Structure formats: C-alpha cells, structure tokens
Amino acid sequence: MKLKALVSLGALLGGAVMASAQALEVSDPWVRAMPPGHHSTAAYMELHNSSDEDVRVVRGQAPGTTERVELHTHIHEDGVMRMREVEYIEVPAGESVALEPGGLHVMLMELPAMPETDSEVEVILELDDGTEISVQAPVRDHRGGGHGHGH
C-alpha cells in the first residue's frame, strides 16, 4: 500500500522536467487563523498555469511571518492521513492545482507569533526557473464556515 502510494505520488510529481514560464497565476490565497500561541499554520491557494510548459513550485517563503516554510501534501491511506513534505508542487501546462486543507499546502512553521485574523501574510512562491511570485494571503478564521466545498 505504502509503496504503491509512493510510486503513484512519484509518477504524479515526476512528470516532465521543463523550464517554467512566468505564467503561474495565484488566486484566492489564504492563511488559516489558529489559536494565539499556536506555532504553525498553513497557506492555501489556487495555482493556474496558463502557459504551455509545466511549472514547478520549488520553495515557499513567508518573510516577516516565519523563516520556516515547507511544501506539504497529504497522502490518504487506509483511512489515515499522512502529511509529508514534498520537493515541489507541479502545475502541468494549462492546468490548475488547488492547495487546500487535507491536501497540498504551504506549511508555515515555528511562527514566533500567530498572525491576526484579517491581517495579510506575504507568501512568496519560488518556481524552478528562479521566478518568485509574491501574494498577499489574508488570514481567515474558518471556524464555523468550512471552506465552501459543499452545496
């Protein structure tokens, strides 16, 4: 099971290695509000690659919020959620990839202070060609709301 999941993850992530165009659009970025004193949270967003070449996000940064940022995914296996760091997030040419709870996300760790709800956190995505994309991600309190996947 584990092996198979790893293999399929590898296949998923190990597609074509190509130079990325500067055509990665980031929409609806947000950071999950967490209790004061909590030291980690995550940034979510929608990535769209409108170019005809695959793009990889290889690193995340959150200057001013924390120095420790990782790209993570969740592997669902036998009912168990396994969160793991990934080397990159690939956005195939012409496609979109959602970073969302329970899936891919930009993990913000070792936060000296939890950013306040409705404040904005700068998140920088570094692509495999060195391009950096900066977005302002509002801190959202999702208690009571979920994230609108139902209905």
Place this chain on the structure above:
Amino acid sequence: MKNDKRLTALLILLILLLIGALYWVVVGLGESPGGAEQAGHQQLELAAEPVGGDFTLTSKAGEVSLSDFQGQVVLIYFGYVFCPDVCPDSLARIAGALEQLDEDQQAEVQPLFISVDPERDTLEHLDHYTRWFHEDILGLTGDPEVISDVADRYGAAYRRVDGDEEAGYLVDHSSFFYLVDRDGALQEILPHGMDPGELAVALQDALAWDEQPEQ
C-alpha cells in the same frame, strides 16, 4: 519406525502450513493495496471492527467518561494539537456544524477531541486549543495505553512519525467523526472532510433518532 512415520507426517503438515502462511502473506500483501485504494479513505484496515463503548480519560477539569454524557449525542474526533492541517480543518467543521444547530440541540451534543499525542498535548494546551474552535469542544487525553485502547475500539488509527526535524514529530492518523448515540453506543462513523452542513444534519438525525422510544 512408527516414530519416523509420525515425524514425516508432522513435517509434511508443517510444510503445508508454511506454504499456506506464505501464500497468505504474499497474496495478502499483493492484493491489499488495490482493495484499500478502491475503498479510499473511508476504509479502515488498521483496526478491528469498531465497537465503541465507554471510556475514561482526562480533561483540564478532571476525569471524563463517555457515560457522563448519557442522554446526549457525542461526536468524537481523534487528533492532536500540533497537527498542522487536518485537525484544524476537522475542528473547524465540527464548530461549523454546531453553529448550525439551535441552542437546544447544541446543549444535547457533546463534541470530544481525543489526543493521540499525549506526550506533547498538555491538558492546558489541549483545552485552549479545542475551545478556541468552539467553546463546547472538550479536549481529552490520558495514558498512552488507555488512548490506544479507546482508539482501537472506535477504529481510529494513528502512528507517530519521527522525522529528523527539530520542529518535532508528526502523527499520522485517521480523520473520522464518530457519532455516539444517547445511550453511549457508537452509531455511525462519518468520513473525513464532511461538509459542516452535512455534519449538522447527521447530528440532528442522531438527536431525532434517539428521541424515538426503544423498540
């Protein structure tokens, strides 16, 4: 001579058993991935058939037993405070579901968050964390053996993953919502990522279902 025959028979039996065991291991290992994958994350293989049942753990305010909530519908979630993504998401869903209940209904539902990381989750931290999501959510922890036993009985799985990072370890865990009826019996296991509205309906159904007289 007689002994030799017996020995031979015994040997043959042993070999057959060994072949059987090998077959089981090979086929078992070979087949389980596909099967588990098809079943997706709603399938639990790590634990035996969930039976639920009473348990006693500790909250910041002291000992808490499931039977303390006799007459209420209980919603149980297993997770941990350091859990960076899945637990906050699930707790937010529980909070969202509770917000959709009216006051009377809310008073009849007791959500419990059981820590699968008793080493790090102090009572103080647990309480602060769960109540931030919703005032009604009660954080519980206890001896690792007791938690392990409760998790087994509810069909929850978890496993500590030691990384090389100084930031600490992660805990892989299942992410279900366990719905316990007013009599303390495990009634339903709800899937990870359930919409807060659907979760609210499940709670309302459990409340209504339990109001009916026993047959």
